[in-house]
Amino acid sequence: MTFEPFEAFSDVEDLAGKLRDPDPSVRRVAVMELADTADPEAVALVGGALKDGSAEVRLQAAIALGEFDGAETAACLVVGLVDDDPRVARAAADSLAELKDPVAADPVFPLVEHERPFVRAAALRALKELRRRESLAHGLRALDDPDAHVRIEAIGVIGYLKAEEALPALIASGKDEVPEVRRTAVGALAFARSSHAGEALMRALDDEDWSVREVAAEMLGKTGVTRAVAPLMARMDDRDWQVRVKVVRSLGQLHAVEAVPLIAAALGEEVSNLRKEAAAALGEIAHPSSRPYLERYADDPDPDVRKNVRWALGRIG
């Protein structure tokens, strides 16, 4: 026999025997070895280990299934997801989220209606990346879920599908009572070019939560909602500088000439991040009226501000 100094591709059948060992630690090691085979034949065996009497073995099996893909893997993980041991269920949820093959969605669909919110959220999280059109109806229904995590995952499913018909529902989620849900919904609106979506983003500029306002300000520039210039300008007095940074950035992206004096005023802000963004925005707008302001800050102590001022002045010409 020739010398074979290679990592073995262990025989799945041999490992099946180890899975019947009375010692749970030995079974656990067998599950890890099965995962390393990368052999689709191993899925059924690892899936079987999800019914092991030892929670440790089940945990290992739930982790191991993350190495495989397809409907059979998903069907196995669905068992793990409803495990009574929360560690097993969490691991199964993480492995489900690793699935890439769209057919893996089929065994997952029924779980969207499961009685436990954790299971519903995990199922939606898995469906998001698989991008099946059938997921849309599930996502829409789940927007009314009593659990906020489920609602967030539902927005994810809809957002990834970029479904125009779901816009009214997404807009409604922008009024959710939980800030994180509102933030996710506002972020998910970015694909839409309808006026309703734009209005929802503008409304979100007045959200009580800073992080929602921040995302809204960012999205308005990214999606090019020119009507947003006035409400964005009104946000230049936001008490939170991280929001003001995004407002300035978006006003630049929207080439808001009317905002030049307001942006120029931000060149005097204390936080250098904001001064830098203001100079960059003035450069993007490149209106001659900003020249005197920019020249005044050509010697700003912050090099990034100076650099952007130089760039802006160059653009104005």
Add this chain to the structure above:
Amino acid sequence: MPLANTSTTVPVLVDEGKCIADKGCTVCVDVCPLDVLRISELTNKAYMKFDECWYCMPCEADCPTGAVTVNIPYLLK
């Protein structure tokens, strides 16, 4: 030029109660990029044999039973 044995405190600790190296597990030994862990012939449990650690953590992260702890080597902590 005779050799001496100089003592050193090692950053990687293994909880022998949790370690299942005696059941055939070699995960931490396998994943170490510097190859500094070994299974003890005395206890059949994993331990740090060489103080040559990049404190990168695969041994801790990949251990199935949570038996391994990586500390920051004393000289830089």
Add this chain to the structure above:
Amino acid sequence: MDEIKDGLSEIECDVLVIGGGTAGPMAAYKAKMKNPDAKVVLLEKANVKRSGAISMGMDGLNNAVIPGHSTPEQYTKEITIANDGICDQAAVYKYAQHCYEIIEELDKFGIRFQKDENGDYDVKKVHHIGTYVLPMPNGETVKKALYRQLRRARILISNRFMATRLLKGRSGRIAGAVAVNTRTAEFLVVRAKSVIMSMGAAGRLGLPTSGYLYGTYENAANSGEGYAMAYHAGAKLANLECFQINPLIKDYNGPSCAYVAGPFGGFTANSRGERFIECDYWSGQMMQEFYNELLSGNGPVFLKLNHLHKETADHIEQILHTVERPSRGRFHEGRGTRYHETMIEMHISEIGFCSGHSASGVFVDDCARTTVPGLYAAGDMASVPHNYMLGAFTNGAFAGEDAVAFAGEVDFEDYDREEVAREQERVLAPTRREDGIPPNQIEYKARRLVNDYLQPPKVTRKYELGQARLAEVRDDMENHMVARDAHELMRAMEVTSILDCADMAAFASLYREESRWGLYHWRTDHPERNDEEWKCHVLLSKQDGRMTCEKHPVQPYIVPISEEEKDAYYKQRIKAEA
């Protein structure tokens, strides 16, 4: 385990890939995909599961050229400027054209990139000009996903074999490699029609300020074998005087992660909490500015996040403490430092070779071919500048595809059996001694000398002293080093690479009689950049057993850079301060 055994085996394959970190697995995978009948072997000193620079994960792509955000032309221009014009653009341009395909492929592998709420890549603008940063806040599964693909493709993986020398035939074509097992000291000769080297940076060259040999910026397993082996095989190495020096968290020596913190508004600040870096792109110029600030009255330098919302700072902390170097959370815990409360002290790294961050590497063309027929190089050890993780993947892919095609057209090259015997003797020499100096002491001394004499600013007289002292250490290494087991023998072999790299660093630095690349090649007795004489590559190689350097022209640019653009860049520059 670890006791030394006698043994020599030989295997054959079409494509041998040495190094299973980032570029290597991709090269092996692409070779196998292109020709499923080819026998592809991936050799790794550690274990492919967790080896290389991205052992634990990676928290972002620094140089993603994604349609709609940046263009290959723009990227090529920036890299050319960041490298002070010393750049063969073909390889950079080709990378920029193809790296998006690679991102999409990696995404399918299960490597996680940041996406927005609509599932599109969430690319961030960090630099002044282009937009290249794609965060990976959940990028801790990179190696796992790669390993899964290797297993599915049935690549033959050979772990715990450390390659020590390449084998060439009489025609000068590659014939394979010699490797030694790191746990038994048994030898393996791999005959191969083509060989891809992807062995990482020379990251154990300088000594970290902590004095801990393994507390390096790079994965400490990356001790420069690739550079040493390429040198001894007669391949040319480019611009080794363009050192790698990186900003880092002081003492912890992990990356400062300005790319992670930047999109959130975090930045590198001086002791007054103010920005001081003028330079746009990560470069030696940026490091010069960093160095100057460290030594000025405004120093030291800090990572500043404490002006951000606590939630934002905590979020950054969470990413930095879970993805690329997760033990930094433990480090900060020990120091009692929280990002939202206080600025975090930074420093600069020890020196090394690494094209991932700078430009020093085995000289390759746009297909990852070295100057030795059939020999390829990719990743941190190949000369494509600033290629980072995505460059390792992309250039690894180019190497794999070209190498498997090459292997399809040639037969095995014969090698000299005597050469293998001599190599065995060289490797095993430290095990034949009863007594002597252990590798760790030789290593400590060599690396301490690197810090004392080779670290910039580069002073000619100091370099000459350094060379003399390193020669003394080499004599000790060759005649007195002792290894008591197979593990120590691996360390002993690493020391030989470290010393080879130190010699090359000194030699190349003395050859280029000008200053260039900011701190990376700041020669106090030649303080000016001299485009007339030195706007060229410096290629180092072994000829007739001796180290030599030559000038090599930069290939005509594909993407032209106007004088104006160059001027605008140089005007921003801060001079070296002695």
